[in-house]
Amino acid sequence: MPSVSEASPLPAHARSDAPAIVSIKGLTKTYAGGFQALKGVDLDIRRGEIFALLGPNGAGKTTLISIVCGIVNPSGGQVLADGHDIVRDYRAARSAIGLVPQELHTDAFETVWDTVKFSRGLYGRAPNAAYLEKVLRDLSLWEKRGEKIMALSGGMKRRVLIAKALSHEPTILFLDEPTAGVDVELRREMWAMVSQLRDSGVTIILTTHYIDEAEEMADRVGVINHGEIVLVEEKRALMRKLGKKQLTLQLQTALSALPEALASDALSLSQDGHELVYTFDAQSEETGIAALLRRLGEHGIDFKDLHTSQSSLEEIFVNLVKSPRQSGPEVRA
Template identity: 65%
Template sequence: MSPIISVSNLSKIYGSGFKALNNINLDIAKGEIFALLGPNGAGKTTLISIICGIANPTHGKISVNGHDIIKDYRAARSMIGLVPQELHTDAFESVWATVSFSRGLFGKPKNPAHIEKVLKDLSLWDKKDSKIVTLSGGMKRRVMIAKALSHEPQVLFLDEPTAGVDVELRKGMWEVVRALQASGVTIILTTHYIEEAEEMADRIGVINKGEIILIENKSTLMQKLGKKHLTLQLPSKLDAIPPDLAAYNLELSGDGRTLIYDYDTKGDRTGITSLLNDLRTAGIRISDLDTTQSSLEDIFVSLVRAP
């Protein structure tokens, strides 16, 4: 199946000579949720802005469902909905009016039934006559999503959609995103809430200093780059790790009462059995143990800090 978004050899160089994007290649499949992660200034918003037609590329080619964003920009842009980081809307318009206006900007005929459905799906129906200025920050964010969905796009970009939103409202937005995906909408998400990407995404892309450094299925990424940590609690203080245990690369806590053993998620558990046997041989007793696995945040930090 052809990707719904295809980015080939994309670069963006500003007049100052600053290279915001460097030879980006990216395909996004129809109906997936793709999370684009990266530190501030990595190029996430620049990439989205170019795909959405807000900024111009210096080099490269982008197509949306086969439509070139330069040569066939009207068709390409009509397929895209964008929820930007900032809240841009007329504060004194009603929710119904501002969402309906956004639909008209794309040359779409009036469709009150669709606007009603969007507002109900986003729990905004009881706010349809409210002025934007009277809404909470979370509700304003929902209005921005409604505006982006007003013209029935096939692709939705969510640029930091839950920034400044409380936990309850954030989880509600996750449910909205899942429902959109179930209806066939392709979603590209940027976020600094790593748990959001871990919860929602099918695939993860990591961008740093204007370059894509990794694209991987989330589950595969967790398996390949994740680590498991075995924490061993000691009943008495250990002054130093015996030389016979050096092969395990154990870490001893500052108080001498905890040993930490890191191992690959794809490795088997026989290493743990051997470690416990060797600890017993060395006369080191264990009072308790616990196993945890690296989160996507741990993996992300290790990737962007890599030389």
């Protein structure tokens, strides 16, 4: 699976000019007792992209997903799913959506085949044994099709949930913590399938506590905190704009202290004097590094090796939500 730096470019249907398949305008939700879970959320999700929705516990992620999927009624605002209003045209909107919930709710006494076939029928879809077979094979469930769900492992049960969500051929797929509690091998297999689904044109919206998954898989990232969208940005652009980089220089000769002319918040000396660490952002990368190396040479400071590192999406996320009232950069949906 590609790393952030090696990630493939967005497919044509997921680029910035792609139409929105989920359009959320002014969405609010106030529960009994006055708790306001969502506060005027505006969000457009593009057709064919993988969109990662991140936020701390209680931020509003589950409420937002539940409203779009028709499980919870909104207090105000509008949501369109594939052009259908989720309130006025509930059946058409819901038939466009597949949902893989976080909880392992399954029909314990049914076989894998029967529960997936029944789920397809719930949406009024005509029988299609060949399609269901492909879904089960893609999820490594075909050999288990005759087994009762109660006999399956936790990882296999989660695969069944995905198969049920895909059974009616949705154009939008919500994955709510889809790899929670599964082993590394299964997680990799599931993300390979998610990538294939995106390539076929299915829009994927996921929430995850494994932020490295969002860093590796998502086309765009949205952060929600205290019921408000803090930020929506292309993943790679976000990491360029908010991610910090560090250049570490291993010195030929240890320094007892930095020369006064080089002292700055961006440059620090290790305790043993053998390393210099320069912290910078992407915008100042070329000019900053060149100026630093030139100034080191002017002071007779030589280095024998260097390497760079970059802050992860997780570090960016933590910085965005660490303050309860902190507002992030301008939202771009």
